[in-house]
Amino acid sequence: MSAHLTLSDLRHDLGGEALFSLPALDLRPGQLTVLTGPSGSGKTTLLHLLAGLMTPTAGRVDWDGIDLARLPEVARDRWRRKRAGLVFQDFHLIPELSPLENVLVPAWLGAFSASRKRGRAQELLARFGVPERARVAVLSRGEQQRVALARALLMEPAVIFADEPTASLDSASGAAVAQTLLAMARTEGRSVIAASHDPALIALADRRLRLERGKPVEVA
Numbered sequence: 415m416s417a418h419l420t421l422s423d424l425r426h427d428l429g430g431e432a433l434f435s436l437p438a439l440d441l442r443p444g445q446l447t448v449l450t451g452p453s454g455s456g457k458t459t460l461l462h463l464l465a466g467l468m469t470p471t472a473g474r475v476d477w478d479g480i481d482l483a484r485l486p487e488v489a490r491d492r493w494r495r496k497r498a499g500l501v502f503q504d505f506h507l508i509p510e511l512s513p514l515e516n517v518l519v520p521a522w523l524g525a526f527s528a529s530r531k532r533g534r535a536q537e538l539l540a541r542f543g544v545p546e547r548a549r550v551a552v553l554s555r556g557e558q559q560r561v562a563l564a565r566a567l568l569m570e571p572a573v574i575f576a577d578e579p580t581a582s583l584d585s586a587s588g589a590a591v592a593q594t595l596l597a598m599a600r601t602e603g604r605s606v607i608a609a610s611h612d613p614a615l616i617a618l619a620d621r622r623l624r625l626e627r628g629k630p631v632e633v634a
């Protein structure tokens with residue numbers, strides 16, 4: 415289970431002006447890629463384009479040779495459900511449920527029996543040091559962030575998209591999450607794509623894409 419991304423002639427406009435452009439990019443599986451750049455430069459927008467949550471103004475977003483940007487919405491949703499795990503800035507957790515129940519939500523949505531995934535959910539929460547029980551509403555923001563990350567990893571996605579995954583964490587928890595994301599890529603062969611201002615996460619990246627409003631993305 416792996417996924418290979420190629421971008422070609424990608425451009426996204428905002429209000430009639432280019433937000434960013436990216437002529438070509440090839441991201442092999444097993445890499446941690448970090449999107450960097452000032453606030454408002456378009457990191458979240460680019461993550462949404464790569465996840466098929468938005469359509470670019472122009473260009474191709476090919477995952478394993480299939481252009482996500484041109485697929486009908488239903489097919490894009492199916493691709494995301496089968497292949498991607500997402501952690502966004504607002505975590506979209508269900509506050510009245512426990513961490514364990516929240517992590518198991520994708521199993522229900524995927525029509526799996528949650529009991530089949532229970533062991534993995536428990537293992538992920540233990541790895542991130544978050545209690546299984548309690549109500550999510552009473553957890554700290556950092557704990558909620560780790561619940562959201564565990565939920566994204568439950569279905570063993572080929573691609574992980576994470577927006578500021580270490581932003582609410584102290585340096586020790588942030589380092590643990592960064593190392594987990596790196597292992598998801600290097601050890602497990604997933605594609606991990608994160609937007610981040612965190613120097614510790616940026617330092618671990620295999621690939622860095624630097625955005626600056628109105629300019630071509632710098633690829634390193």
Ligand SMILES: Nc1ncnc2c1ncn2[C@@H]1O[C@H](COP(=O)(O)OP(=O)(O)OP(=O)(O)O)[C@@H](O)[C@H]1O
Pocket residue numbers: 428433451452453454455456457458459460609
């Ligand atoms: N739904 C939207 N409609 C119109 N403009 C939007 C929308 N979402 C974002 N923008 C604008 O797009 C630009 C890029 O925003 P984006 O959130 O992608 O930047 P970012 O680099 O992720 O910023 P941050 O680091 O603050 O999260 C900003 O000018 C923002 O105001």
